[in-house]
Amino acid sequence: MLFEHAWRELRRHPGRTLLALAGVAVSTAMLLDMLMLSDGIQESFRDLFSTSDYSVRVTPAGTLPFQTGATIDGVDELRRRLLETSEVTGVGPVLGSNLLAAGDSVRVFALGVDPDRQGIYRLLEGREPAAPDELLIGDDVRSQLAVEVGDSLRLRTGAFLGGTGGDGASARTFRVVGRADFLYASAGERPVALRIDALGTLTGRRDRASFLMVSLREGLDADSAVAALRERFPGVGLASVGELLEQARERLSYFRQLAYILGTVSVIVTLLLVGTVMAVSINDRYGTIAALRAMGISRRTVLLGLGVETLVLCTAGAAVGLGLGLATAEYLGTILADFPGIPRAVRFFVFDPGTAALALGGTVLGGLAAAQVPAWRAAGLEIAPTLHEEEL
Amino acid sequence: MDAAETTDAVTDESRDVGPVVRADRVSREYRVGSATVRAVDRVSMEVRRGEFLAVTGPSGSGKSTLLHLLGGVDTPTEGRVLLGGRDLGRMNERQREKLRLRRVGLVFQRFYLLPALTARENVELPMAEAGSDRKERHERAGELLARVGLGDRTEHRPPQLSGGQRQRVAIARALANRPALLLADEPTGELDRDTSRDILELFLDLTRSGETTLVVGTHDAELAEGAGRGLRLVDGRLAT
Known part of the structure; x- marks a missing residue:
C-alpha cells in the first residue's frame, strides 16, 4: 500500500x-x-594490452613507444641477448615510419614487424607478408586509397615532422596481401604493416626498431622481471604493461x-x-x-x-x-x-x-x-x- | 507502565460508568512573540459515555485548543486531563500517540483525507497503523462507509466526492478503531446548510446508538442546538 x-x-x-x-x-x-x-x-x-602475450616493451631510453622518432640500434643483437635470458620467451621488434602514398598526397604510418612475432594487429583477410614487397593494409587505407587485397600500393619516404620518415627519399611498390585490424591505431593514422627488414631498407634504418615487444616465461611477475632485465640492459628503456598502464593513467x-x-x-x-x-x-x-x-x-x-x-x-x-x-x-x-x-x-x-x-x-x-x-x-x-x- | 498497558487501562475504564474524559482546571498558554496568550483558562468539565456535547464560542475563544487538550493532541500548561481515568500529563508522547490512535477519533473542518487514497483506504489507514489485518480492515472500512451513507462510494477518491461526502469519510475514518471519544472541530465549517444538517443527523445517530461519545467544537448554531449539552467558551473561560 x-x-x-x-x-x-x-x-x-x-x-x-x-x-x-x-x-x-x-x-x-x-x-x-x-x-x-x-x-x-x-x-x-x-x-x-592484454590482447597479446607481450607484457614488456623495450624502447629507446627515456621514451615510450612512438613518443619520439628515436630508434634502438643493433636490434638483432639486442634480440639475441634478450632471448638468452631466462625470463624472455619471445621478442617482436616494431619499426614505425611515416610514408607517402597516392602520388604523395596521403600519409600512411608503416609498421615494420616480424610477422611471426607481433602483437599489434589482427589479420582479418588474406595472409601475413612473407616477402619484402608484401604489405597489410587497414580499413582506413582501404577506403581512402581504394585499394583491396591483391592490388598494388606505391609508398615513398619523405621528410616529416617528428623525424620518423627517414633521411633520403626512396620508393617501392608493394603488393597488398592482407587486411588487418591495427590495435593501437589512433584516428587518422592510416597504418600499414610490412616486414621490418623491408621497411628498414626503404627508410635507411636497417637493424633498428622503434620498440620491441617482449613476452615472458609463464608465471613470471612482469614488474620483477623488468627490474631484473633493467640491470642487464641499461642502454634501453624497459617497461611492463602495468607500468605503461600507470603512465597512460597519469597522462x-x-x-x-x-x-x-x-x-x-x-x-x-x-x-x-x-x-x-x-x-x-x-x-x-x-x-x-x-x-x-x-x-x-x-x-x-x-x-x-x-x-x-x-x-x-x-x-x-x-x-x-x-x-x-x-x-x-x-x-x-x-x-x-x-x-x-x-x-x-x-x-x-x-x-x-x-x-x-x-x-x-x-x-x-x-x-x-x-x-x-x-x-x-x-x-x-x-x-x-x-x-x-x-x-x- | 508502557504504552500498551496504558491504552488497555483506558479501554477498560472508558467502558466504565465514570466520565470518558474530564478536565480539571485546565489551562493552555502559548508564546506569541514576546507575549503569552492563555488560549484556555482554568476550564473544568467532564463528558460522560454516550453524551453529545457542543462547545461553542466566538473565533479565538479556545474551542480548538480545548478539543486538542481533551484528545491528548496538546498538553496543558496547568491542570490535568483524564481520559478514561488516566492522566494524559503523565504519559509520554509515544503513549499519547498510541492512545489517540486507539481511543480518540478526530474530525477536522478541512477533512484532511489523503487525496491519493480511495475512501476505503482512507478509513483503513488508522486500522493499518493499529495493526489490524488486511481482511479485517477492508471489511470494517466497508461497513463504516455504509454506516455513514457512502456504501456506494468506497472506491472513490476524495477529489471525486462532495464536501459532505468527504466529511462523512472523515467521520468513518475517525470511527475506524472504535474510539471511546470522538472529537470534531468545526465539522460543518466548510459545508452548506443542508449538508451540515446531514452531518448533525449522523452525529445524533452515532450517539443515540451508543457507538461513541462526541464533543463538537462549533460555530454552527443548529449543530450546537442538536447536541444534548452545550458549553460556551469566551476568552478561554467557560461562560456561565
Whole structure:
C-alpha cells in the first residue's frame, strides 16, 4: 500500500513529477557517464594490452613507444641477448615510419614487424607478408586509397615532422596481401604493416626498431622481471604493461579529474533537486501530516511514507537515467574515438554492472538523504499549532 | 507502565460508568512573540459515555485548543486531563500517540483525507497503523462507509466526492478503531446548510446508538442546538 500510495501521490502532480523525474534522470545519466569515464580509459587500455602475450616493451631510453622518432640500434643483437635470458620467451621488434602514398598526397604510418612475432594487429583477410614487397593494409587505407587485397600500393619516404620518415627519399611498390585490424591505431593514422627488414631498407634504418615487444616465461611477475632485465640492459628503456598502464593513467589524469568533478556536481544536483521537490511537496501537506499525527499515526509511519515516495521518484528517475546515460556514453564515445594520439580501440566509457549499480545507488541514496530534512521537519511538526495555523 | 498497558487501562475504564474524559482546571498558554496568550483558562468539565456535547464560542475563544487538550493532541500548561481515568500529563508522547490512535477519533473542518487514497483506504489507514489485518480492515472500512451513507462510494477518491461526502469519510475514518471519544472541530465549517444538517443527523445517530461519545467544537448554531449539552467558551473561560 505504501508504494502504491507513493506512486499515486506522485501521479497527482504530473507536471511536477515529470520535471523531477527528468531532472533525476539527467543527473543519473551524468553520474553514470562520469563513473564510466573515470575508470573506463584505464580498463580499456588494460584490455588492449592484454590482447597479446607481450607484457614488456623495450624502447629507446627515456621514451615510450612512438613518443619520439628515436630508434634502438643493433636490434638483432639486442634480440639475441634478450632471448638468452631466462625470463624472455619471445621478442617482436616494431619499426614505425611515416610514408607517402597516392602520388604523395596521403600519409600512411608503416609498421615494420616480424610477422611471426607481433602483437599489434589482427589479420582479418588474406595472409601475413612473407616477402619484402608484401604489405597489410587497414580499413582506413582501404577506403581512402581504394585499394583491396591483391592490388598494388606505391609508398615513398619523405621528410616529416617528428623525424620518423627517414633521411633520403626512396620508393617501392608493394603488393597488398592482407587486411588487418591495427590495435593501437589512433584516428587518422592510416597504418600499414610490412616486414621490418623491408621497411628498414626503404627508410635507411636497417637493424633498428622503434620498440620491441617482449613476452615472458609463464608465471613470471612482469614488474620483477623488468627490474631484473633493467640491470642487464641499461642502454634501453624497459617497461611492463602495468607500468605503461600507470603512465597512460597519469597522462589521462585530467579525464579522471573531470569525471570526478562532474560526477560530484551531478550528485549535488540530485540532492538539491530531490530535496527541493520533496520540500515543496511536503510543505503542501503540512496540514494533512499534522492531522495524521493528531490521529495517532506515528512519526515512523509518516517518515516511511515520505521515504517511499522519495524512493519511487528517485528509482524511476534513475532507471530512466541509466538508459539515457548509456545512450549518451555511446554517442560521446564515437566522438572521443577520434581523440588524437589515443588508440581508437580504447573506449572512454566502459560499462559494467557495478558502475550502473553505483550510479543507481548513488542517486537513490542521495535523494533519500536530501529528502530527510523536509521529511523529519514534517514528522516532527508541533501538531496543535500546525493544525491551528492550517485552519486559519 | 508502557504504552500498551496504558491504552488497555483506558479501554477498560472508558467502558466504565465514570466520565470518558474530564478536565480539571485546565489551562493552555502559548508564546506569541514576546507575549503569552492563555488560549484556555482554568476550564473544568467532564463528558460522560454516550453524551453529545457542543462547545461553542466566538473565533479565538479556545474551542480548538480545548478539543486538542481533551484528545491528548496538546498538553496543558496547568491542570490535568483524564481520559478514561488516566492522566494524559503523565504519559509520554509515544503513549499519547498510541492512545489517540486507539481511543480518540478526530474530525477536522478541512477533512484532511489523503487525496491519493480511495475512501476505503482512507478509513483503513488508522486500522493499518493499529495493526489490524488486511481482511479485517477492508471489511470494517466497508461497513463504516455504509454506516455513514457512502456504501456506494468506497472506491472513490476524495477529489471525486462532495464536501459532505468527504466529511462523512472523515467521520468513518475517525470511527475506524472504535474510539471511546470522538472529537470534531468545526465539522460543518466548510459545508452548506443542508449538508451540515446531514452531518448533525449522523452525529445524533452515532450517539443515540451508543457507538461513541462526541464533543463538537462549533460555530454552527443548529449543530450546537442538536447536541444534548452545550458549553460556551469566551476568552478561554467557560461562560456561565
